[in-house]
Amino acid sequence: MMRINKFLARSGVASRRQAELLVEQGRVKLNGQIIRELGVRVDETKDIVELDGKQVSPAMGAIYLMLNKPPGYLVSSKDPHHDNLVTALLGEYRGKVFPVGRLDYETAGLLLFTNDGELAFRLSHPRFGVKKTYEVVLAGNIGKNELAELDKGIILDDGPTAPTYSVLVSTSKTTSVVRITLHEGRKRQVRRMFEKIGFPVIHLKRIEFGGLKLNNLKEGKFIKLTPSDIMKLRKQVGLA
Structure with missing residues (x-):
């Protein structure tokens, strides 16, 4: 027996956090009855679980993918208002995996996909502090003092940021290239941090996630x- 959100996560339909939302939205049925309580338990040997009217099978073989996301793609499985969904780039794996975290529409770079709900949940949760590194092209010439200010932490609308580690890669007459590593993953955080200190982001690309x-x-x-990539990720979040 296991809780419904864990069953959904292990079945590969959503991360554990996303599975909780599916239950709360009334999209999940257990043996024909809509459930909204997260504490409901499932016996995967005999219970029938449905999501949006389709039966959910017990866990299939685990899938782990890394995509180099282009800018101009939405990180979503379904959205009637957008044609460029990132899942369209996954070929035969479309509909079988979900993204680990998010990259915004114009951000490019490393994005993981899996049907391993527990790993996805832990990699995305700030408690585990998984490192993410971005290469950022900025308007203007940023200096060491501004980067030191960022690295100590600054105040954004949703609170102070945790310390970061940044390196100035290069500068030209009108732009700067910076690499920044952080442990958080707030919405549009890197863009907001640089804009806060007066350097708008021209291009943003994630180049590393969890050591990959x-x-x-x-x-x-x-x-x-x-297998070694997967083990590296699992060790970081206490699953190995």
Whole structure:
């Protein structure tokens, strides 16, 4: 027996946090009855669970993918208002996996997909402090003092940021390139941090997540993670 949100996560339809929302929205049925209580338990050997009218099967084989997301794609499985959904880039895996966290519409770079709900939940949860590194092209010439200010933490509308680590990569007459590593994952956080200190973001790309790097993966393409990649992620969040 297991809680309904854990069953949904293990079945690969959503992360554990997303599964809780599905239950609260009344989209899940257990043996023909809509449920809204997160404490409901499922016996996967005999109970029938449905999501939006379709039966959910017990956990299938685990899938772990890394995509180099192009800008101009929405990180969502379904959205009637957008044609460019990032899941369209996943080929045969479309509909079988969900994203680990988010990248906003104009942000490019490393995005993980899996049907392993527990791992996805932990990688996305701020309690585990998984590192994410971004390469940022800024308007203007940023200096060491401004980067030091960022690294100590600044105040945004939703509260103070945790310390970061940033490196000035290069500058030109009108732009700067910075690499910044952080442990948080608030909405549009990197963009808001630089805008707060007067340097609008021209281009933003995530180049590393949890120690995994894009390397030479082409934009719009994906690869399967290796067993060592998967183990590296699991160790960081206490699953190995």
